[in-house]
Amino acid sequence: MSRLILGNCLDTLVRLPDKSVDLLCTDPPYGIGFVKSGHIWSTKFTPKKWDNAIPPKVYFDEMLRVSKHQVIWGGNHFTHYLPPSRCWLVWWKNDGLPCATFADCELAWTSFDKPAQVFNSRWRGFVRDSKELRVGHPTQKALEVMKWCITSFSKPGDIILDPFLGSGTTAVAAKLLGRNYIGVEQDAEYMEMARERLRRATPANDNRRKA
Numbered sequence: 001m002s003r004l005i006l007g008n009c010l011d012t013l014v015r016l017p018d019k020s021v022d023l024l025c026t027d028p029p030y031g032i033g034f035v036k037s038g039h040i041w042s043t044k045f046t047p048k049k050w051d052n053a054i055p056p057k058v059y060f061d062e063m064l065r066v067s068k069h070q071v072i073w074g075g076n077h078f079t080h081y082l083p084p085s086r087c088w089l090v091w092w093k094n095d096g097l098p099c100a101t102f103a104d105c106e107l108a109w110t111s112f113d114k115p116a117q118v119f120n121s122r123w124r125g126f127v128r129d130s131k132e133l134r135v136g137h138p139t140q141k142a143l144e145v146m147k148w149c150i151t152s153f154s155k156p157g158d159i160i161l162d163p164f165l166g167s168g169t170t171a172v173a174a175k176l177l178g179r180n181y182i183g184v185e186q187d188a189e190y191m192e193m194a195r196e197r198l199r200r201a202t203p204a205n206d207n208r209r210k211a
Contacts, residue, residue, distance in 0.1 A: 001159070001180040004171065004198075006191050009163035009184040013062035021182065022158035024067035025149050025170050027141055028055055030077045045138045046189060057081050059163075064111075067161060071149050073141070075109025087112040091145050092120045112153065119148045135193045137167035146173040154179060168194025172201045 005012050031054035060081040064070060071089065075082060089108035121144050134140060146169050150160060156178040162170035165183035167190055174181035175198060185191045 002171070002175070003182055004165070004168075004191065004194060005182070005184045006186070006188060007184065008186050010059055010062065012182075012184050013059070013066055013163060016066040018065055019068050020159070021067040021161040022069065023150070023154045024063050024070040024072070024161045024163075025146065025153075026063070026071075026162045026164050027073035027139070027166065027170075028059070028078070028164045030054060030074045032077075045136055048138075048187070050187065051139075054078065055164075063161075063163060069153060070111045071108050071153060072110070073106060073108045076107045078109065082109050085109050085111065086116065087114040088116045089149070090116065090118040091142075092118055093122060108149070110153070117152070119145060121145055135167045135197065137190055137193060140167050141169045143169055143173055146170050147177060150174055150177050150179060165194055166190050168197045172197050175201050 029051045031051065033052055054077060060072075060078060063072075072078065072082070075085075075088070087110045089110060091106045091108070092104065093106070094104040121142050150170075150173050154160060157180065159180045159182065160170065160174040161182045163184045165171060165185035168183060168185075171181040171183040171194060183194060185194060
């Protein structure tokens with residue numbers, strides 16, 4: 001049931017039936033040109049152009065069509081595409097120290113009619129609560145954040161879709177939590193990162209299950 005697809009996600013989205021996915025959980029490009037230089041702070045990455053602009057509205061229309069529920073990170077960049085929501089998610093990353101370089105939090109729009117929620121996980125430069133390895137993706141999300149989303153808004157056996165898969169964090173979280181996943185990524189370098197992370201991801205490596 002679970003699968004990864006290399007290619008433009010719109011090509012996949014238009015082929016999926018209405019409401020065939022239980023939860024869309026994704027982090028689309030924000031259009032802020034974050035990765036074009038090939039380095040972020042002291043870390044080097046392959047220069048890319050995928051963050052030069054946000055995806056067109058048709059991508060969001062298709063994402064909402066094919067999924068029953070949605071969690072879209074960076075939703076504050078896409079409010080002109082999305083309906084109002086009272087259930088915004090806040091990933092609070094601040095470690096309590098003053099800093100003008102890193103954002104204190106990130107926001108996700110959701111389709112749920114629930115109160116807003118906050119998840120605390122430090123992620124400021126090299127100061128991080130998450131223990132997973134950094135791979136060669138400049139905007140890698142914390143695994144614990146994506147596990148929080150999937151645990152909060154889906155159940156075991158559900159299908160989780162991430163059409164902007166990147167290095168595969170959503171798919172890894174889904175696998176560890178007993179969900180099926182569909183991940184789409186158009187960059188072959190990132191897809192290989194995702195495949196390798198999924199090869200390593202087993203319930204035995206899930207720290208929370210060990211506790």
